[in-house]
Amino acid sequence: MGNKLETIDVNLYYGDFHALKGISMFISENSVTALIGPSGCGKSTYLRLFNRMNDLIPNTRIEGQVLLDGEDIYQIKPSKIDHLRRNVGMVFQKPNPFPKSIFENVAYGLRVNGITDKSFIGAQVEKTLRQAVLWEEVKDKLKKSAFELSGGQQQRLCIARALAIEPSVILMDEPASSLDPISTGKIEDLIFELKNLYTIIVVTHNMQQAGRVSDYTGFFYLGNLIEFDKTKKIFTNPSKPETENYITGRFG
Amino acid sequence: MTFPESNLRRKKLGQALMFGLARAISYGIVAILLLILFFIVKQGIGVVNWRFLTAMPENGMTQGGIFPAIVGTLYLVAGSMLFAFPVGVMAGIYVNEYAKEGPVKRFVKMMTNNLAGVPSIIFGLFGMALFVNELNFGASILAGSLTLGLLALPIVIRTTEEALKSVDDTFRQASYALGGSKLYTVRKVVLPIALPNILTGLILAVGRVSGETAPILFTVAAYFLPKLPGSVFDQCMALPYHLYVISTSGTQIEASRPMAYGTAFVLVVIVLIVNILATLLRNYFGKKVKMN
Ligand SMILES: Nc1ncnc2c1ncn2[C@@H]1O[C@H](COP(=O)(O)OP(=O)(O)OP(=O)(O)O)[C@@H](O)[C@H]1O
Ligand SMILES: [Mg+2]
Numbered sequence: 001m002g003n004k005l006e007t008i009d010v011n012l013y014y015g016d017f018h019a020l021k022g023i024s025m026f027i028s029e030n031s032v033t034a035l036i037g038p039s040g041c042g043k044s045t046y047l048r049l050f051n052r053m054n055d056l057i058p059n060t061r062i063e064g065q066v067l068l069d070g071e072d073i074y075q076i077k078p079s080k081i082d083h084l085r086r087n088v089g090m091v092f093q094k095p096n097p098f099p100k101s102i103f104e105n106v107a108y109g110l111r112v113n114g115i116t117d118k119s120f121i122g123a124q125v126e127k128t129l130r131q132a133v134l135w136e137e138v139k140d141k142l143k144k145s146a147f148e149l150s151g152g153q154q155q156r157l158c159i160a161r162a163l164a165i166e167p168s169v170i171l172m173d174e175p176a177s178s179l180d181p182i183s184t185g186k187i188e189d190l191i192f193e194l195k196n197l198y199t200i201i202v203v204t205h206n207m208q209q210a211g212r213v214s215d216y217t218g219f220f221y222l223g224n225l226i227e228f229d230k231t232k233k234i235f236t237n238p239s240k241p242e243t244e245n246y247i248t249g250r251f252g
Numbered sequence: 253m254t255f256p257e258s259n260l261r262r263k264k265l266g267q268a269l270m271f272g273l274a275r276a277i278s279y280g281i282v283a284i285l286l287l288i289l290f291f292i293v294k295q296g297i298g299v300v301n302w303r304f305l306t307a308m309p310e311n312g313m314t315q316g317g318i319f320p321a322i323v324g325t326l327y328l329v330a331g332s333m334l335f336a337f338p339v340g341v342m343a344g345i346y347v348n349e350y351a352k353e354g355p356v357k358r359f360v361k362m363m364t365n366n367l368a369g370v371p372s373i374i375f376g377l378f379g380m381a382l383f384v385n386e387l388n389f390g391a392s393i394l395a396g397s398l399t400l401g402l403l404a405l406p407i408v409i410r411t412t413e414e415a416l417k418s419v420d421d422t423f424r425q426a427s428y429a430l431g432g433s434k435l436y437t438v439r440k441v442v443l444p445i446a447l448p449n450i451l452t453g454l455i456l457a458v459g460r461v462s463g464e465t466a467p468i469l470f471t472v473a474a475y476f477l478p479k480l481p482g483s484v485f486d487q488c489m490a491l492p493y494h495l496y497v498i499s500t501s502g503t504q505i506e507a508s509r510p511m512a513y514g515t516a517f518v519l520v521v522i523v524l525i526v527n528i529l530a531t532l533l534r535n536y537f538g539k540k541v542k543m544n
Contacts, residue, residue: 053428086431099444
């Protein structure tokens with residue numbers, strides 16, 4: 001398995017605030033990488049590097065290289081950013097389906113791409129809803145508003161929405177933090193399933209979750225990447241005392 | 253923790269007082285509105301009949317109907333909205349979605365607010381200078397509509413801006429994250445969500461425009477016309493101006509008093525109908541946004 005993504009000495013500034021301090025890390029293909037660390041340490045900021053969502057925040061400055069399949073995504077033409085985002089999907093912390101029907105939510109990304117073939121869209125919607133293990137629950141009410149779904153269903157809908165345009169990377173920012181334990185379990189199972197097809201980075205505050213779903217774990221603290229290794233190693237035998245303190249709950 | 257009993261009671265009393273006051277004030281406002289409506293209905297309803305609505309004025313406007321004034325007002329409202337709605341919505345979209353934070357945006361917003369505070373007679377003078385004279389439209393429906401449109405513009409811009417601002421940013425982010433361009437996101441996500449509130453701006457603007465006299469005074473309104481307007485370059489009569497004319501000038505003010513109340517009644521009813529229609533429209537779209 002090669003490196004799908006790589007950051008080389010990345011610094012990010014919000015105005016004067018130095019939010020990411022020289023982060024170098026790689027993400028291997030078809031694996032799940034968890035980002036952990038106390039609140040405000042830069043996990044979400046780091047995640048947003050990969051689909052250039054930080055670009056939308058005014059006064060943001062980025063140094064260093066972010067490679068996707070070996071190409072620096074910060075050197076591409078601005079007109080190619082939309083293309084990048086089709087390849088790198090994102091699931092947000094709070095479920096945020098559009099105020100449209102369940103069907104239209106999943107179809108949105110396809111329509112963005114200019115796809116109009118009705119039968120293709122229909123097939124793709126069904127396929128991704130099945131992938132997101134939501135199909136059985138919604139197949140009879142595809143025309144109903146997405147807002148009629150429960151929070152957990154909404155989040156799986158958002159995952160289906162991200163999958164529909166077949167990205168190769170999926171970024172998840174605390175995808176289960178607003179959900180009940182059962183919904184959380186479903187999302188975790190889903191992540192586990194999806195890693196065969198996608199490269200996944202997931203931010204989480206939940207240590208058990210990181211331990212359960214991820215292959216690699218990066219521990220962030222105050223904008224620094226303190227430690228990055230196989231999840232098994234991080235959780236059984238971390239090499240830095242800060243990491244150990246954090247995962248055993250002694251701070252943060 | 254324990255709280256002193258008297259303190260709690262005083263708090264409760266204070267709250268009850270405030271609520272009572274607030275309720276009294278809102279009931280008072282409703283009462284005043286009803287009083288105005290009652291007065292106009294009482295004075296006007298006896299005059300209004302089918303003939304009054306569909307006939308031309310007769311006998312120096314002491315008899316007959318107000319048909320041309322109704323038609324004129326409808327033309328002017330439609331014309332001004334045809335101009336103000338697209339322009340205002342686009343300006344609102346620009347200010348809220350495209351303009352970068354900074355002095356330019358602040359200046360544009362400040363000017364919009366100032367424009368909303370300009371007295372309507374100034375709009376009338378400006379409309380006369382620009383549309384009637386400079387652009388040579390003459391006193392015409394075109395000039396009057398554009399002048400009224402200018403008056404409505406800040407209302408439409410501001411409500412559009414507010415409507416867009418209230419759209420949760422997470423929807424925009426979700427769209428961008430799927431590769432949606434800015435334009436696509438605005439068109440397919442932001443605007444549909446904001447539409448019900450934007451329509452509120454349209455309602456407000458229609459209400460404002462249909463009752464204005466000063467802006468049409470020099471730009472379109474005619475004292476009396478024997479014929480309906482045939483093109484946008486013709487003058488027309490209008491309800492508020494007609495009302496003004498028959499109650500202030502002319503030789504038979506007393507004789508035309510019933511006509512004045514009838515006109516007022518029709519004007520109020522038209523504004524009411526437009527408001528109800530627009531509210532229904534807004535609710536319909538509000539539901540559709542959720543269901544779609
Ligand atoms: N838009 C912004 N403008 C300025 N500073 C920001 C912005 N977003 C984040 N920051 C700052 O950057 C730092 C990292 O924020 P980030 O959201 O990446 O943290 P996080 O690790 O995801 O935290 P959490 O676990 O609470 O989500 C924080 O100190 C935060 O205050
Ligand atoms: Mg975060």
